[in-house]
Amino acid sequence: MTTTADRPSQEFKVVGSRPIRHDGVDKVLGRAQYGADLKLPGLIHGAVLRSPYAHAVIKKVDVSRAEAAPGVFAAITGDDMPVTGSKVVDMVEEVTNLKWSSQRVMAHGKAVYRGHPVAAVAAVDQNTALEALKLIEVEYEPLQAVISLEDAMKPDAVIIHDDLVGDHLGEKVSPTNVAEHTRTEFGDPEAAFAEAAHVLERTYTIARAHQGYIEPHSSTAFWSPDDKLSVWTTTQAPFGVRSNVATVLKLPLSDVRVVPMEIGGGFGGKIGLYMEPLAAMLSRKSGRPVKMTMDRKSVFDATGPGPGGQVTAKIGVDKDGKILAATADIRYMAGAYPGSSISAATAGIFACYKVPNVRIDAYDVVINMSKTAAYRAPGTPQATFASESLISELCETIGMDPMEFHLLNAAEEGTRRPDGPVFPRIGNVACMEAIRDSEHFSSDLEKSPDGKLRGRGLATGYWNGGGNRSSVTISVNDDGVVSMVEGNPDIGGTRTTLAMQAAEVFGLPAHDVHPTVADTDSVGYNDLTAGSRTTYASGQAAIEAARQVVEEIKKRMAMIWETEPENVEFEDSVFRNKVAPDQRLTFKEAAGKLGQTGGPVSKTGTVNVRGSGGGSFAAHLVDVEVDPETGKVQILRYTAAQDAGKAVHPSYVEGQFQGGAAQGIGWALNEEYYTSPDGVMQNSSFLDYRMPTALDLPMIDAIVVEVPNTNHPFGVRGIGETSIVPPAPAVGNAIADAIGTRLYQTPMNPSRIMEALANKRNGKNGH
């Protein structure tokens, strides 16, 4: 790892170190409790009957035989769901029609994606539940499935939701499959293109790709006879689940308690509701706690991957290669219900550049596949595949070095992002320079010894990161150790990164702060673990709580020393009386005196972090080798540089850079939903949904760039997501460099590479 800091900033004791994670022992020893590990007295097991059709009217569902089977406790259908009426509500992560939120988790009258729940049963064990599903009689009337942009947007398209009213540039349109068409404009791109020395326009197709978390979804619910509902679930958003379950089941918010279980990967895919309301209804009917766990096929068929789609991008430059204008047309397939991150795509597609004239059209289109969800920098890798591939090809066309192009056009502090916000201090240029100065960049790409083709690719990426609401409670124990209660499920080591920020305030070792992720009844409100916000925003709540604790202990010390609190100072974990300097107590000594000076000290820090997460930029450099006889691509070398602001735990930061790069390489090379014309995913297993394995990746070199974030006391930026943005175009640019022709479609799998090579031999290009 290389760390570059462009100015000496604060001195840190804990932040920037690499302690062993607090939850490490439990995870290594298999004691950590993931969703499916939960055991409760009287627990029974649920199973879901899913639609085999992507689009069908459900004429009849009869669960009577299943309900009567031995060992079966309860069965439910769409008729059992409390909410069926149309009503627009704010569901925390999205504003949506409540009817759809309810119907998405259980079909009512119509199945709109393959894997759509049609009925569910709960039985004494999982096998009995699965066997009982076979006794459910469903009468379907299959409809034509809409699974492409073309089919969804054509004038006589089959309409998926009769009650969908599209917002097309402010105009209400129905019937339609286009839920939203937005336009972002600034300046006069057409006039600028007319003046440009070079203009290039290309269209790119991006495949729908799943987060591929190892842990399948698992949810358990117990509906108590007093109508209090407890939910144990694998989620990134316990408070979001609480509110959404309450809304869908028409329960008072505070009668729902959500216990977040340890989470085996989420990447944005564990935010929305899936089986929680079904387990709750089965529990209500049976009087027992009900556990439901998906198999991998259901995870692929019926949860939310990132959207696929089509992006047309156009850039015009002057004779020196300076960008004059850029336009884009972004069309994402949201799945069966609206909501495919088109606004983030709009924000991200040209964010790395100064673009004086811009227009971005974006379309959110429904199709008959499961609704897409957030996937690490939602919407942005797809759009960036277009912009960064286009820029690479443009550089080839005008004979300009891509590094030079990036540095000439790079957005910096004060640059207006195409959709409006003006960047604060950012590390865009610093990341590019870190790559330029790396050993990787200055080393020559060696020729393959056996006739394979090698190439190098560069791409940048951006993700803004979120702030929002967090609460952290810190209590001081007599021995000077503090306990810290937080409400963000731990993804990527956030227990430790929050504890470290509190420990920094106290001047204590990281392990003297004991973090616990609590349920929704045991900690103040916290927004979800997503949007790269946890270390950044909840970290500020931890700092705030810790500072309040210090202030309170200062008052206690003032009592002991019979002075005013403002005379007590705290530095290097020691309280001192400024007036009588020999009066001093360490934090640990002071902690033992709280009982006699007014009782326990426990403070809650709450924040509502407004505006930008500071923005984290990245630049990735990759070398590939292509076997021209088979089309196989091997990643030879990979370097990822990204701005962390201040890396709280550098190992975790490096891990995030590497993990995002690994996922992005999967998008680039092999990952896709391979779907039949009737909307059935053919490769719904890890065998055929080809994510990269450890044997497919080199060690990814992570360069942590630190340009402090002015919005965080320690300069921290949210860093979890940007790393998935540059890999697909970087790999695509490297492949183009290797084989001398370009692919305009992900995944760039061996069959497509062979086709591109054949086209090249026949004098055809791919665009």
Place this chain on the structure above:
Amino acid sequence: MHPFTYVAPRTLDEAVAVLEQHGERARPFAGGTDVLVQLRGGRFDLDAIVDLKGVPEATSLDLNGSLRIGAAVPCYRIYEDSAVAAAFPGLIDAASLIGGIQIQSRASLGGNLCNASPSADGICPLIVHSTVAVVQGPQGERRVPVEEFCTAPGVNVLGRGELLVALEVPAPARGFGAAYQRFIPRNEMDIAVAGVASALTLSDDGATIASGRIALAAVGPTPLFAAKASAFLAGKPATPETFAEAGEIASTEATPIGDMRGTAEHRIELVKVLTRRTLAIALGRAQSNR
């Protein structure tokens, strides 16, 4: 999953009796790496699984010039036997390729054959080794050349009450060499997009091919014996040009479909490339076996 009985016979006769009793509702069980996954995936229901791991004929591995591989012998026993590994490197190519370490400690070449997947890694190497499948049934024993064993995707020649007992691989002739390669987009954890096994026997001059056999995986409804390409090799010089031409001929014998694992066009190209590459490896092995 439908409840089923687990039966662990000690003799072939017992195994045959149970299989005959249940017909299609019973299956032999060796490593279980296919049948258990298929049961859980709801591909079919069974009333009984018949574990062959207690049947001596199905669990022995005997090298005596020729090689007899019990149908339930897991892959690791084949590649960890240094004498077998030295004599049959073309089989080891497959035995060490199927699945990861855990799978190889359970999965058998016999099971791989009975599963009759067009993309099976184990079957083509058996074909080019002129392997014979020994089948036991209610009417006694019968012997089936491996290239005739699979009849359609997932379907084989076994009738009611029949089971595969062992695979008999003839002793490699002097100047014999074989190799198997598959193409996968990743470096592990994948099913072949296409696979080719090649074998050749050099004439006494060490430069001419006396006879050859080529078999193709994942480019037809079953693993295919490429008869024309095999016949073409006889009498030809063992040169890259010959191997390339054999690849061209083999590609005309392939009848691939396009699916999630690759396009038909890509598979045809892969047959050409892998035929060339495996023949070159087979030649090297043949030369060191003279």
